[in-house]
Each structure stands twice: as C-alpha cells, then as structure tokens.
Amino acid sequence: MTRDLADRRGVETEVYGAAEDSRLLAEAAVEAVEPGWTVLDCGTGSGYVGDRLAETRARVIASDLNPHACERARDRGLEAVRGDLLAPFRPGVFDAVAFNPPYLPTDPENEWDDWMEVALSGGESGRAVIEPFLDSVSCALAPGGIVLLLVSSLTGFETLLEYAENRGFEASVVAEESFPFETLSVLRLVR
Amino acid sequence: MKESLMEIVCCPIDKADLELDVEERDGEEIVSGTLTCTECGEVYPIEDGIPNLLPPDMREDATA
Numbered sequence: 320m321t322r323d324l325a326d327r328r329g330v331e332t333e334v335y336g337a338a339e340d341s342r343l344l345a346e347a348a349v350e351a352v353e354p355g356w357t358v359l360d361c362g363t364g365s366g367y368v369g370d371r372l373a374e375t376r377a378r379v380i381a382s383d384l385n386p387h388a389c390e391r392a393r394d395r396g397l398e399a400v401r402g403d404l405l406a407p408f409r410p411g412v413f414d415a416v417a418f419n420p421p422y423l424p425t426d427p428e429n430e431w432d433d434w435m436e437v438a439l440s441g442g443e444s445g446r447a448v449i450e451p452f453l454d455s456v457s458c459a460l461a462p463g464g465i466v467l468l469l470v471s472s473l474t475g476f477e478t479l480l481e482y483a484e485n486r487g488f489e490a491s492v493v494a495e496e497s498f499p500f501e502t503l504s505v506l507r508l509v510r
Numbered sequence: 511m512k513e514s515l516m517e518i519v520c521c522p523i524d525k526a527d528l529e530l531d532v533e534e535r536d537g538e539e540i541v542s543g544t545l546t547c548t549e550c551g552e553v554y555p556i557e558d559g560i561p562n563l564l565p566p567d568m569r570e571d572a573t574a
Contacts, residue, residue, distance in 0.1 A: 357518070380518060384568075389560045398515055399560045406522035407563030 335438035337367035356414035
C-alpha cells in the first residue's frame, strides 16, 4: 500500500477497493471466525472482507459511513447498515468485529474532502478513527468476543497497542506482512 | 434489510430499541420503511434495503 494519499486518487473516489490490507485482514478473520457467529465487518468499503467472512457461514453484518460502500456490500448479498462505527449496534451482539480502519496520517492542509479521503485518512496521527473505535467496541462484543484490527506501522504500532491495552484488551498479532514503506499487522484483541 | 436485523441494531443516540415500520417488502427483505427510536422518537430511514442509522447531524453529510 502506498503512503501517498494522492497516489490513490483518480480511478476511484467513492469506495476504497480491496487492497493488501483488506486481504491480510480477511485471511486472518476467516481463520478466527466460526460458523454460526454473528460478525461485524466495520467500515466494509468494497465489501471484500465481509464477503470473505460469509464463507465461514457466520452471519455477517457490513457497516459503513459511506452510502456507496453500503450499496456495494448489499450488492454482494451482505446485510448492510449505514452507521458510525459501533453506534447503531446493541450491546453484546457480536462474536467478532473486523475493522480495516482509515489509518494514513494526513496533513490537514492537504485533505480533499471526498469519500476516498474518509476511507483512508486517520487524521494527523493516523489514529483519529481507530481510537474512538477502540473506546466503543468492547460494548458491542458478546462474552468472549474478539476484535480483528488491521494496524499499519505508519499509524504507530506500539502507541496503538498501548492504547488497546489501556482499554482492557489483551492483544496478539495473528498476521503480519511487510511492504517497502510499512508493515501491516492484524491484531486480535480480547477482553 | 432482514427483519432479524432488529435484534442487532439500536438507536445510535441512546441505544434504545427501535420500532420497525415497513413500507415495501420483497420476500424476506424490507426494501423501504422507517426505524423509530422508542425512547427519543428519532426516525431513521430504510432505503433500498439499507437502514441509515446515522444520527441526524451526520445524515446530511456534505461529502459528495
């Protein structure tokens, strides 16, 4: 995945397409999820992770802030909900929540104000969306429920790990892949 | 959306139960209708099978 937001522009401005990060998360999630579970693909984007999760015969809910992303998820046959992170979900309903968050650190002077930016930009720190997610996700988890979170080294792996642990999560790395400019990891978080 | 989604979703503002009103149904799928919060009375639309559970201040997003 490239670090430069500008490189992502041009072809697609409405929905973030599946990339290396989506594939790494999907593989780890498929491995972790069991049939009969209720699973949330939070920030589903193109619906790729949700689609892969559906292979496990879990019930998959796909949510996104972006209406175009919700439409694509629904076109894939997923149950789509438009919403902000965990806000529209009842406490204790999910056995697993998978999240490939917007995580690229972005210069506020250099933002473009379209859906692709919403899908990619994690604010100046890269953690502007991940932190509120970690603040609210445990409430939505069923007892024993897990979170599968994609983390990039660009976002500050250690800082994020500490943030998750301070919110009562035990974290382990279940997948990892290195690219020239970043290392992508999938964190498995349990309470 | 399927009617069974009601077991999973709630009002994004106060986490209260929602009440479903169906306008159009296609088999098991609810194509259009509304979800109304039983606590604060906020009404959330269901359009093209997708419930929009954004709080009202986020619903009219300026992003194209």
